[in-house]
Amino acid sequence: MIVGDGSRTSFWHDCWIASECLATKFQALYTHTMDNQISVKYALQQGLTASLVPRLSETARQECQCLQDLLQDFSLNNERDIRTGGIMGKFTTKNIYDTRLPPGISSPNWNLIWKCRAPLKVKLFAWLLVRDRLSTKQNLLKKKIVQNGVCDVCQQGDETADHMCFTCPFVQSFWERIRVNPTIQDVRLLHQLKPSPNVPELHHHVFFLLCMWAIWNHRHDVVFRGQTPSIRCCLQRCINEAALWAENLKIEDRHVGKLSPPVI
Incomplete structure (x- = not known):
C-alpha cells in the first residue's frame, strides 16, 4: 500500500x-x-x-x-x-x-519450481501457470479481451490452465505419445506429480515443466502464427528444449534429457 x-x-x-x-x-x-x-x-x-x-x-x-x-x-x-x-x-x-499466504505458510510449489534445475524462462512460466496468471482464453475472457474462452487448439472446451496441460484432447494425445500418464489434473497440484515408469526420477519435475513449456509454445504458434495443431511439432520442440537443457547438467546426468524410446 x-x-x-x-x-x-x-x-x-x-x-x-x-x-x-x-x-x-x-x-x-x-x-x-x-x-x-x-x-x-x-x-x-x-x-x-x-x-x-x-x-x-x-x-x-x-x-x-x-x-x-x-x-x-x-x-x-x-x-x-x-x-x-x-x-x-x-x-x-x-x-x-x-x-498472499498466512504467516509461516509457503506455496507447496515454491521449492519445486524455484529450486529445480529448469531454465529460468521455464521457471517463470511454471510460476505463472500454477498461479493461474497465464493469458489463457478463459483469463482473457474475464478481462473482456476475447469474445469466448474456447480452446483454439481443440475447439472442444474452455481453455483454462488445467485444460491446456491435462484435459485438452490434443494434450492427452501428446502425453499418450510419450507414454506418460500425469498423476494430476490440477496445475495447483504440480508438486504432487510422480515420475512415470519411463521417465527418469532424477529431475522428473523438470521433464514435466519442459513438456508444458513446449505445449504452451505450440499453442502460441497455433493462435498467433496460424499453424495447424501437430503432435509431431510439439514433440520436436520438447525434445529440442530437453536437449539444450541437458547440456548444463553433469555428463553422467545428461541421459535424463532424452526421451526414450524415440517418439517421433
Missing part, C-alpha cells in the same frame, strides 16, 4: 490489496473509469465516483461499493509517498508474495 500525501501516486496502479493492484483486483470497475491516471489524493478528495462513467454495470457497481468500504478508514498525511509492506518501508516482491 502507498502512504503519504498521495499527490504523485497512481490510484489504480500503485495502490495494492495483497499482491494485486486495484486495477487488477477490481477489473470491472476499472473499465468504467474515465481517467486511469488519477492520483490517490484526487480519488479521496473528489470521491471515487468523480472519475467514473455515470452508469455502471451491476458488477462494477458492486465492486465500487466494496472499494469505497475499503477506503473508509484510509487517510492521507503531509509526508512523502512511501510504499509499505517491507522492512524499513522497503518494498520487495517477496513482501508481496508473503501477503
Whole structure:
C-alpha cells in the first residue's frame, strides 16, 4: 500500500490489496473509469465516483461499493509517498508474495519450481501457470479481451490452465505419445506429480515443466502464427528444449534429457 500525501501516486496502479493492484483486483470497475491516471489524493478528495462513467454495470457497481468500504478508514498525511509492506518501508516482491499466504505458510510449489534445475524462462512460466496468471482464453475472457474462452487448439472446451496441460484432447494425445500418464489434473497440484515408469526420477519435475513449456509454445504458434495443431511439432520442440537443457547438467546426468524410446 502507498502512504503519504498521495499527490504523485497512481490510484489504480500503485495502490495494492495483497499482491494485486486495484486495477487488477477490481477489473470491472476499472473499465468504467474515465481517467486511469488519477492520483490517490484526487480519488479521496473528489470521491471515487468523480472519475467514473455515470452508469455502471451491476458488477462494477458492486465492486465500487466494496472499494469505497475499503477506503473508509484510509487517510492521507503531509509526508512523502512511501510504499509499505517491507522492512524499513522497503518494498520487495517477496513482501508481496508473503501477503498472499498466512504467516509461516509457503506455496507447496515454491521449492519445486524455484529450486529445480529448469531454465529460468521455464521457471517463470511454471510460476505463472500454477498461479493461474497465464493469458489463457478463459483469463482473457474475464478481462473482456476475447469474445469466448474456447480452446483454439481443440475447439472442444474452455481453455483454462488445467485444460491446456491435462484435459485438452490434443494434450492427452501428446502425453499418450510419450507414454506418460500425469498423476494430476490440477496445475495447483504440480508438486504432487510422480515420475512415470519411463521417465527418469532424477529431475522428473523438470521433464514435466519442459513438456508444458513446449505445449504452451505450440499453442502460441497455433493462435498467433496460424499453424495447424501437430503432435509431431510439439514433440520436436520438447525434445529440442530437453536437449539444450541437458547440456548444463553433469555428463553422467545428461541421459535424463532424452526421451526414450524415440517418439517421433
